[in-house]
Amino acid sequence: MTSINRDVIVIGAGPSGLSAAHHLTEAGLSVAVFEARDRVGGRTWTDTIDGAMLEIGGQWVSPDQSALYEMLDVLGLQTYPRHRDGSSVYVTPTGERIIYDGNDFPASGRTVAEMNRLVGIIDDLVAEIGAEEPWAHPRAAELDTISFRRWLEDLTDDVEAIDNISLFVAGGMLTKPAHAFSTLQAVLMAASAGSFSNLVDEDFILDRRVVGGMQQVSERLAERLGDHVFLNAPARSVRRHPDGGVTVHADGGLECHARRVVLAVPPNLYPRISFDPPLPRRQHQMHQHMSLGLVIKVHAVYETPFWREDGLSGTGFSGSELVQEVYDNTNHGDERGTLVGFVSDQKADAMFALPADERRAAILASIARFLGPKATEPVVYYESDWGSEEWTRGAYAASFDLGGLHRYGKDQRTPVGPIHFSCSDIAAEGYQHVDGAIRMGRRTATAILDDLAVTSPPVG
Numbered sequence: 358m359t360s361i362n363r364d365v366i367v368i369g370a371g372p373s374g375l376s377a378a379h380h381l382t383e384a385g386l387s388v389a390v391f392e393a394r395d396r397v398g399g400r401t402w403t404d405t406i407d408g409a410m411l412e413i414g415g416q417w418v419s420p421d422q423s424a425l426y427e428m429l430d431v432l433g434l435q436t437y438p439r440h441r442d443g444s445s446v447y448v449t450p451t452g453e454r455i456i457y458d459g460n461d462f463p464a465s466g467r468t469v470a471e472m473n474r475l476v477g478i479i480d481d482l483v484a485e486i487g488a489e490e491p492w493a494h495p496r497a498a499e500l501d502t503i504s505f506r507r508w509l510e511d512l513t514d515d516v517e518a519i520d521n522i523s524l525f526v527a528g529g530m531l532t533k534p535a536h537a538f539s540t541l542q543a544v545l546m547a548a549s550a551g552s553f554s555n556l557v558d559e560d561f562i563l564d565r566r567v568v569g570g571m572q573q574v575s576e577r578l579a580e581r582l583g584d585h586v587f588l589n590a591p592a593r594s595v596r597r598h599p600d601g602g603v604t605v606h607a608d609g610g611l612e613c614h615a616r617r618v619v620l621a622v623p624p625n626l627y628p629r630i631s632f633d634p635p636l637p638r639r640q641h642q643m644h645q646h647m648s649l650g651l652v653i654k655v656h657a658v659y660e661t662p663f664w665r666e667d668g669l670s671g672t673g674f675s676g677s678e679l680v681q682e683v684y685d686n687t688n689h690g691d692e693r694g695t696l697v698g699f700v701s702d703q704k705a706d707a708m709f710a711l712p713a714d715e716r717r718a719a720i721l722a723s724i725a726r727f728l729g730p731k732a733t734e735p736v737v738y739y740e741s742d743w744g745s746e747e748w749t750r751g752a753y754a755a756s757f758d759l760g761g762l763h764r765y766g767k768d769q770r771t772p773v774g775p776i777h778f779s780c781s782d783i784a785a786e787g788y789q790h791v792d793g794a795i796r797m798g799r800r801t802a803t804a805i806l807d808d809l810a811v812t813s814p815p816v817g
């Protein structure tokens with residue numbers, strides 16, 4: 358048994374937990390971080406597979422993500438732009454491949470007009486409702502009790518426009534079918550990126566990458582924390598004491614007594630930890646209404662970025678294809694070419710029902726419908742499968758089921774006694790993104806510092 362005392366114990370060494378730990382340490386508090394995995398970074402994970410450096414988890418940075426940019430500066434990390442020179446490809450619902458330039462899908466004039474109209478309506482809602490407290494808006498209940506798909510269907514009968522608009526929030530972000538989440542949830546997703554127009558603009562939302570990989574954010578934060586980060590230490594219980602403190606037990610006979618605890622894991626994993634006394638009824642209920650989506654992030658590496666020779670950027674979209682989005686994901690300074698594609702929600706279910714070789718063939722055939730037959734012959738092929746990761750269980754992040762956001766949202770960030778919650782899944786700005794994880798880390802650290810400053814000075 359190893360027993361330690363700290364001001365704050367942080368559970369989870371993803372970007373949120375580590376940035377909370379960083380701010381608390383900078384302010385002079387003593388901190389320990391318990392991490393379940395044998396690595397830090399959580400849903401960011403930069404690894405080398407068959408000789409290719411791959412971003413298995415989160416990777417892109419958009420211009421509005423100022424908290425992440427500040428952290429990259431502090432840690433001495435550089436960014437580089439995603440390759441985007443050349444034309445894009447759109448595959449129509451009938452399977453026609455259309456090469457186009459600019460941001461408008463090359464759909465019929467009517468469909469493009471309908472899409473622009475819908476984007477305008479959602480942008481107006483986003484501007485009015487915002488990301489901080491969407492549940493507080495007078496129309497919250499109305500917008501939270503209709504599915505995004507149904508709401509779009511009430512606005513237009515253009516199915517192609519509906520599929521394309523859905524793609525950006527459903528398959529592209531929440532990774533759930535558009536019938537499974539509310540319009541308010543879609544508004545939150547867009548508001549967290551500034552506007553729906555930003556969300557649908559891949560030049561904005563997928564703007565830059567971190568040289569050397571996004572996981573370095575967590576690795577460098579963990580380096581600073583040194584031996585205060587404990588790996589292979591899944592927290593199993595949080596016991597609250599009458600004096601207001603807590604004891605956290607983790608595997609490996611680890612025990613930490615602390616004044617506050619930061620639960621920096623996605624909400625779907627809260628029930629994996631025993632709380633004594635139990636969390637309040639409302640938290641138990643709320644957490645059951647928050648779930649992660651499902652997406653397969655597919656990496657295919659080629660000897661050369663062959664699509665560039667055909668004048669293509671590597672970008673492809675289709676609301677009806679198996680792989681609904683594909684991008685050039687070639688690493689900084691790499692001669693080989695890398696494509697990344699995404700297979701979401703029910704399409705991912707169908708793929709996981711297949712043997713691995715059939716799944717690979719189906720996915721590569723879909724990418725080939727955007728970029729040509731050479732796409733079927735990568736030298737490295739890898740599928741990020743976060744749904745089977747014990748300490749994540751889905752991707753990219755959590756969202757409420759229909760009606761959950763206006764019902765529970767206001768309590769998702771509220772501490773329970775000494776227990777604080779911090780993760781990208783409950784962020785406002787940067788929701789579901791590394792930026793939101795870092796914002797939540799900073800916000801949680803500030804709340805703890807305010808709280809402890811009034812009760813007593815830091816120990817140690």
Ligand code: FDA
Pocket residue numbers: 368369370371372373374391392393394397398399400401413414415416417418590591592593621622623626629630654741743748749751752753754779780781782789790791792794
């Ligand atoms: P995160 O899940 O990262 O960290 C939580 C940590 O807690 C993990 O390390 C976990 O092991 C640990 N843990 C869980 N239970 C525990 C327990 N009981 N005890 C101890 N430790 C425990 N974002 C972005 O900005 N740009 C992008 O391009 C993408 N793309 C993307 C692709 C894919 C495939 C994924 C999966 C995710 C993204 N994201 C993204 C999202 C981004 O990666 C995500 O929002 C952040 O990593 C969330 O950080 P958190 O620290 O909140 O949780």
